Amino acid sequence: MPAQRVAVADEEGSPDAILIRRTMSEIGPVADKVASYFYALLFVRRPDLRVLFPPAMDMQRDRLLKALLTAAEHLDNTPVLVDYLQNLGRGHRKYGTRAEDYPAVGECLIGSLSKYAAAVWDPETEAAWVRAYTTISQVMIDSAAADALRSPAWWHAEVVTHDLRTPDVAILTVRPDQPYPFLAGQYTSIETPWWPRVWRHYSFASAPRSDGLLTFHVKAVPAGWVSNALVHRARPGDVIRLGPPTGSMxxxxxxxxxxxxxxxxxxxxxxxxxxxxxxxxxxRRPVEVFYGARTDHDLYEIDTMLRLQQSHSWLSVRAIIDQQARLQLPEALRDYGPWNEYDAYLSGPPGMIRSGVDMLRGFGIPSSRIRHDAVEELLVVGN
Ligand SMILES: Cc1cc2nc3c(=O)[nH]c(=O)nc-3n(C[C@H](O)[C@H](O)[C@H](O)COP(=O)(O)OP(=O)(O)OC[C@H]3O[C@@H](n4cnc5c(N)ncnc54)[C@H](O)[C@@H]3O)c2cc1C
Ligand code: HEM
Known part of the structure; x- marks a missing residue:
């Protein structure tokens, strides 16, 4: 689904949405404390659930609670929210989450909110949160149950080739233990054997292949757990786990x-x-690719892209090499446009996506025709 921004004015929406937004403004300044308290409460009440989570919880602290709060806040935007929650519910199967675990999470959410939003908390507000959490969790539970009828919760995949293209970028090919259906442009989650329960997202680097193999390009980021394991440690024969495919690009x-x-x-x-x-x-539809990198050296896949260009007359590939690609790219786009009849696809670091979207809107491409993935943000749902 193309990115869509959900704009909601403060006092608009259903009575529940208004009460929920009031709680949110109250807890905004102490969100970190709410998150710590929420997990402390959850693991004290349900120590058995701790093993589902990664050993270090910094990232998670933010994401689960943030997603819950944002979902509750946008409860009135049903189709967009349902799509997001169905994906999330499906994705939770790989963590080992069961339907019966949801009430405990809901109770701890409400326990934390009532403590930190005490000034505005009353029985009506509590009832609004209970209804919101019930709706949200039911969508996730139903979607996980439906998915269980047709797909595994995760796939094992054996590394078949590992090609170090630059000192910090590797191309890995893996063989899933069962058929793995996906669409070009999507991404998956990967867990390595060296960091159990730590999952990160990686995009498929090839359209589905007849031999069923999957390819990933991974860049090791400084001190990054999963990326360094995949680039510097993984070797043919190692077995990783894959979550379900997702993404709307x-x-x-x-x-x-x-x-x-x-x-x-x-x-x-x-x-x-x-x-x-x-x-x-x-x-034979025109495809115009702008491939950006900081240095020549970082354009590790330019030869493959140029070979594709040679085989397909409808494809143009242009490299943008600059420490400040953000400045060069608008100029290049201006030179090669107009783009108002095009669908746009963006993929790269979050900063590049943000500035790219603004730039493309400026070139007359409506938001509904701009696709990208940035899972961190629920506000740009469908990613
Ligand atoms: C939809 C989606 C698709 C993605 N596809 C790919 C892909 O195809 N290939 C790929 O290599 N990555 C991809 N990523 C990024 C990937 O999911 C991980 O975030 C990345 O590999 C870092 O994980 P880590 O466990 O190594 O680092 P972490 O342990 O999560 O982070 C360690 C430190 O590095 C910082 N950090 C995280 N990412 C970066 C970065 N990019 N540059 C500099 N510092 C960083 C963190 O803030 C933290 O301080 C994708 C992300 C998303 C959301
Ligand atoms: C409505 C309820 C819930 C919401 C909105 C929610 C949301 C999220 C989000 C957004 C993430 C980040 C990673 C991802 O996108 O998969 C996440 C991770 C996770 N969630 Fe949930 N979750 C919910 C309920 C639960 C329940 C009931 C459990 C089981 C106890 C659970 C266990 C986990 C685990 C183990 C992770 C992975 C942690 C990590 O990778 O760091 N979640 N959740």
Missing amino acids: TVDHTTDSGLLCLGGGTGIAPIKALVEDVAEHGA
Whole structure:
């Protein structure tokens, strides 16, 4: 689904949404304390649930509670929210979450909110939160149950090849133990054997292949747990775990509009998958790829992209090399436009996506035709 921004004025919406937003403004300044208290409460009441979570909880502290609060806040935006929650529920199967665990999380949420939003907390507010949590958790539970009928909770996958392309970027090919259906442009979660229960997202770098193998491009980030394990430790024969495929940065094959693709760093991985997908569908729609990196050296996949360009007359690949690609890219886009008839696809570091979206809007591409993934933000739902 294309990115959509949900704008809600403070006193608009259902009575429950208004009460929920009041709680949110109250806890805003002490969000960290609410998160710590929430997990402390959860693990004191349900110590058995601690093993589902990673040993270090810094990232998680933020994400579970943030998602819950944001989902509650946007309760009135049903279709967008339901889509997000269904994905989330499906994704929770790999953590070992069971339907019967949801009430405990809800009780601890309400316990934490009532403590830190005491000034505005009353029985009506509590009832609004109970209704919101029940709705949210039911969507997640139902979606996990439906998914269990057709898919495993996770896949094991054996590393088949490991190619260190630069000192910190590796291309890995893995063989899943069961068929793994996905669409070009999507991403998955990976857990390595060295950091159990620590999952990170990686994009598929190829469209689905007839041999069932999957490819990933991974850049080791300084002190990064999973990326360093995949780049510097993983070797053929190692077995990783994969979560389900997700993401909405996929090609709409019902139209033949052109594709404008901006890929920065390893963000070129899903862009390459999209190009392969267009090629396989045989449609001769224009695809314009701008591949950005800080130095020549970081354009580790330029040869592959140029080979694709040679084989397909509808494809153009342009490299943007600059420490300040943000300045060069707008100029290049201006030179090669107009883009108002194109669908846009962005993939790369969050800063690049944010500035890229603004830039593309400035070139007349409506938000509904700009696709990208940034799971951290529920406000840009569908990612
Ligand atoms: C939808 C999506 C798709 C993604 N696809 C890919 C992909 O195809 N290839 C790929 O390599 N990565 C991809 N990522 C990023 C990936 O999920 C991890 O965030 C990244 O590998 C770092 O994980 P880590 O466990 O190594 O680092 P962590 O242990 O999570 O982080 C360690 C430290 O590094 C910092 N850090 C995190 N990311 C970066 C970064 N990019 N640059 C500099 N510092 C950073 C953190 O803030 C932290 O301080 C994707 C992310 C998303 C949301
Ligand atoms: C409505 C309820 C819930 C919401 C909105 C929610 C939301 C989230 C979000 C957004 C994440 C971040 C990673 C991801 O996207 O998968 C997450 C991770 C996680 N959640 Fe939930 N969650 C809910 C209920 C539960 C329950 C009931 C459990 C089981 C005890 C649980 C266990 C976990 C675990 C183990 C992780 C992984 C931690 C990590 O990777 O750091 N969640 N949750």
